[in-house]
Amino acid sequence: MAFHILKHMKNDHLDAKSGRFRQFWARYRSQEHDEYVPPLQIVIAGREQWKTGQEVHRDQSDLFGVEFVAEGDVDFVQNGRTSRIGSGQTYLLHKGYAHTYRTGPAGFLSKYYVVIEGVLLESVLRATGLDTQDCVVPENPAAVETLFRDAIALMEHKPRGFAFELSAMAYRLLALLGRSAARRYPDSIRAAVEYIDKNLGSPLTTGEICGAVGLSQTHFNRLFRRHIGISAKQFYLRGKMAWASHLLAGTALSVKEIAAALGYDDPLYFSGQFKLHEGCSPRMYRKKHG
Secondary structure, eight states: OHHHHHHHHHHHHHSSTTOSOOEEEEOSOGGGTOSOOOSSEEEEEEEEEEETTOEEEESSOSSEEEEEEEEEOEEEEETTEEEEEOTTOEEEEOTTOOEEEEEOTTSEEEEEEEEEEOTTHHHHHHHHTGGGOSEEOOSOHHHHHHHHHHHHHHHHHOOTTHHHHHHHHHHHHHHHHHHHHHTTSOHHHHHHHHHHHHTTTSOOOHHHHHHHHTOOHHHHHHHHHHHHSSOHHHHHHHHHHHHHHHHHHHOOOOHHHHHHHTTOSOHHHHHHHHHHHHSSOHHHHHHHHO
């Protein structure tokens, strides 16, 4: 895995037109130095300075990354969607996507980056809504930049137990970005998302959500899909399955107990829903990730 990550980083930065390394980074999975393997963890952290004309292109990324622009700007294209990312903003490099990013009109770029891995990554991205985001403007850029700086310091010095600290930083970073992304939504959509999150353990209909936020079902469905990218029902089910994944990987609760916690009376029906979303049964998921 260490070789895979190093190869990925070398290929990326040799794609830059300068052909030279302009980065300060700490590498390799921390579990090589620590017995604890977290379900979500920063595995690479670094900082780079770019000049005019530098760029990176990937036909299909095999890692998930978050990059924070400290100074300058960057033109970012992901799956055909184009964004200009300025100082204090972040962009997300999604796994399996094609993307290109290059120095923007400012003519220079100073950026931090992290690569995050773990069995819970996809679930956390879905739960925070970041799985549909290309870029996020943080509410508190200074707090986000501090997380990147602290991650670099931990990866450099590798004190005992640092895998746990990097895991906490990964959760905090994604949570901060998820909250910042949600702030862009209308009040009614934010209220709907909060209502869904609070009721993942109960059977919930679209009509109940509409009643809670005071919108007609037709208007709510159109508004929710426009801002979130999927229907409220799909968002609700994603949240339930993300919670189920967390319980399966991180607890000793039985499948029946997890089904009950999520509001399913029938464990077999729950197992079928889980398999539709995750591609395997709850027992197989636990065997692989637990």
